[in-house]
Amino acid sequence: MPRPGFVLEVDERTPPLLVNEGEGFRLQSFPLGSRVVYSPDPLPGIRDVNAAIRHALLHPHGMDPLPELLTAGMKLTIAFDDISIPLPQMVQPDIRQRIIEHVVEMAASKGVTDLKLVVANALHRRMTADEIKRAVGERVFRSFWPNDLGNFDAEDKENLEFVGTTDQGEEVEISKRAAESDLIVYVNVNLVAMDGGDKSVPIGLAGYRSLRHHHNVHTMLHSRSYMDPRPGHSAIHDSARRMGDVLRSNDIKIFNIETTLNSETFPKELDFLNKREWEWSLKDQALMLGARKANEMAPPRIRREVFRRIEAPYKITGINAGATLEVHERTLAKLHEQQLVEVEGQSDVVVFGLPYVCPYNVNSIMNPILVHCLGLGYLFNMYRNKPLVRPGGAVIMFHPVPWEFHQIHHPSYIDFFEEVLAETTDPSTIESKFEQRYAEDPWYIHLYRNSYAYHGVHPFYMWYWGAHGRDYAGDVIVVGGDRRTCERMGYRVAGTFRDALEMASDTVGRSPSITYFHAPPLAIADVR
Amino acid sequence: MAIQLELYRSAPRYLAERALSGRVPGVVTSPVAPLRLATAKDPNVPGPGWAPVKPLLSGICGSDLGTISGKASFYFSALVSLPFVLGHEIVGELQEDCDDLPAGARVVIEPVLSCLARGEDPPCPNCAVGHRGRCDRVTVGHVSAGLQTGYCKDTGGGWSRSLVAHRSQLHAVPDELPDESAVLIEPLACAIHTALRARVQPNDDVLVVGAGTVGALVTYALRELTPAGRIIVVAKYAKQRELAARMGASEVIGPKEATNAVRRSSHTMKLTPERGAAFLLGGVDVAIECAGSAGGLDTALRTTKAGGRVVLSAIPATGVDLTPVWFRELEVLGAYTGGVETIEGEQRGTFDLALDLAQRAPLEGVVGARYPLRRWREAIDHALAAGKLGTSKVVFEPNA
């Protein structure tokens, strides 16, 4: 029986705690009485994954078994989540590969010939051939690449189809191939509660025309939180669900396969990152110190390479298939079992150690805008009911925030940082003044379609992602951050944690209550 | 079969402990310690009036730690019988009927193995008047030498699954008193004895040096049972300060500020000798040393006014400059365990007083950690640094 997550109150017996800071980590002592949120221990994985997949496909929820939906001569599209999940990339075989192989096997035996596989990357960068191969496996790749397996292109106007509008006037436009298919099989990996459900097809296979209705400042400010997709809690999920309803009413048939992972985030060699500090053996301590020192001394390129190569030994905890809503309900239940931690009340200060990877810099560089998104967008939103920090409280993050961008993956980010943020950090102003221009800039569109660049509008979404957190917190202080980059983003910079608390004392007083969100492994704080 | 944590005779271990425990902190809980978790037969009932007791909680006391780390005075060596099981702060469950007490009763043990327990009849003059702590026969009689349960090889001690106790040692615990409070009755009795030994006069200034469990309980006893005026408590760690304040201290200060604080409150002169700590000409009326350290006793001696009283509640450390005792004509007196107290002309057993007081004392949270016997190394290590680790009392749960 894995241990549940819990909240530790730091006492005199508590050792210093591990805090992530980008491509590195440190041990940090916390003031007595600080609370620390620990995620539950990894759930046991499914032993026979193949059997579980077969069972899920043959006993779906709210739909007929998959083989019965497959007929010769039909148009079948398999869409799957892109490289942004899971984080870090999981050890091979990727769960997407396993599922796709089963689906293809069934399709082949039923005589399906018109089969296409597409990465549901929306406005994310295209995945490289190698990355796709890694996700779907060599067998699938060799059979379908490049004609029948590829990235979705949200700027290929001819291959988008307008499906309809929701009762709130939101336009729904998705991949033409998908819309015309007799069946879409969507293969999802649910790492956080935000993923999956109606976020899969209506968002993953949609273009800018559709996305702008929910990926905007207004919606983001009213999503509390993104990790709480219950109706009424998250405007973005409400919007996605309305779009899903439009698809359903237009008889677009989606067979959704969702999977959940446990929290075994780090490989054996970095086991101390999975453990709770007071359970560290001397070996763990030495390993930590050694890893930290080696990491500090290594040249940045090598350091990045080492981190890039981390593969998570995630185990599969659940596979559900069938109608989107029914499946997603079960997926969330399993996810909550792995991630939910009850926390009593809010605190004045919340502390995040930002890890080296977020969904948008896999095999890439975490640029300052992604730091913003990871801290105030993702980690800040890992809650249910209410944030860990009280309104107007301070958010303290650990990250070096270097002024560094990936030239190929994030070209629009560079301009966003240099032009837009130099002028204002206010999301609404940014949205009204710059978004349209960036979204329609032909150069960015060209790079998105032909190179491996995120769409021109993507940095805006990243900035909006953090809008609620930024708006909610009174103060954002980055420990160890680069002064110039932080200043541009409107953060304050502290040299040490003590300094950060000192700076925060303006807003939260001299002896604030502190909560440290100890992640990864990820948790969702259910704040009562 | 009982599992017990026993201290056995081993000269090399003892010497190693004595030499190293001050320098290498971990050595007290290392395999070098003359301490072992042994499987042994339950102790035999040595005579009439004795009964087996199953300890529920059993405290780790400063004197236990001194014994283990080889720091205790050799004076004690003649008062104990090896190998013995430590532990004399015990709340337990009576296993068999013992005179008027039924089996199953929850009891605390008054640890002194006095004439009554030893079957010495007639008792020694001290026991005859109820001063059991001063018993002269602690080495003879029905059981082997041992000043208290927890130092005698025949009775067993608190750090085991089972021990035997004499009816005269047993006090029934009221049902409403939780175990974690009951285990503090023995130290509370010592504290009461200390507070009353100090003969505090109305509005006397009292200095309590040390705010571990004993210091805190002495503070409480002073507040509740004596007409003390200001009570200044010297406490080193944050949690100790909180506790001392809760127990009724007028002022809580750090060890370094102690002399200045006493000087301020007593409006006296402070002198600084060429070597050694500053001292006062004047100071508190009564100082009570509860830290068991040389520094603590030194502070007490140097801040007590001429003709004042210094009470040794903890086992005194050696190597303290006694000049102030002579020059200031201090009255130095010891306070060891208890027996019978006289309050407002009425005689009452120290333990009875403690049982009364425990029911209204703010004892929640004083027991800061519980360990099963098998984790004894952790427990003792924790107890050795209890103050620093924000804990007052560490206890064993031998039957957990």
Next chain:
Amino acid sequence: MTSFRDELSDLAKGFRWGRRPLTPADAQAHTPERTAWEFPTAWARTKAGVDARETILDFLMRPLLWSQTSPVVHGTDNLDGLQGPVLFVSNHSSHLDATLIMTTLPSRWKRRTAVGAAKDYFFDVWWRQAFTALVYGGFPIDRTGGGKGTATARDLIEEGWSIVVFPEGARSPDGWMQRFRHGTARMAIEFDVPIVPIGIRGAYQAMPKGRFWPKPGRPPISVRYGRPIAPQPGESHQDLSRRMVQAVALLHDEDRSSWWDALHRAEHGETPSLTGPQGPRWVRNWESSRPLPRRKRTTWR
């Protein structure tokens, strides 16, 4: 940027180096107990360990023991043709017992036999652990009871190792045999392995509890191996334990008198009990400490 030294000292302080790691109060309920480090003994049962043990037993322990006492050994022929693993079961009154058995076992058995040793005594400090493991192939048995106590023993039997067990659980305080604990019988029934009874006489007189070296004058000791007892189908562990006690008592009787007489007495249920005479302690001690008569060693007996 903190220096390496600062970090090291923070680590040392935070994790209490040199002392015991402690669990934060809040985390107590969520932290499994640290499993006590168990001294590894498997190395002592590798080929190299076995070779070393045989050498030590044959060239160090045996000469040493034979120079200090005069042991006589009988009945090792009962082991001929027997298939391992078996449980060697003996009365236990001296630290010499294990050495006596290990030095007198035929080589074939010696190389595949390990001695169960009390975890709380033989496995408390590293040097005693190492000695026990190396010289006796010792492995820990937890005397506090419960199924876990014999876990290692079970593993060993499954691997085909024979085991020396003293079912009394501890050396006798007065030389007389104590009650046999049932763990041994339970194991024999569970794995259906034969039990070889061993009667050791004179070890108590040579080196009773409390002594660390045999008494001067090469006191005589006798070690007798008996016929193997196999657990009968459906036999309860109590019955098997009883048969074990009888077998050991028979060996003692045989040693005291003769095989023929002892068999007769056994037939009539008159084998003298090894639990000693009833009565005051001095009587028991007096009887048990009576020296064994010195015998002339005869080659043909």
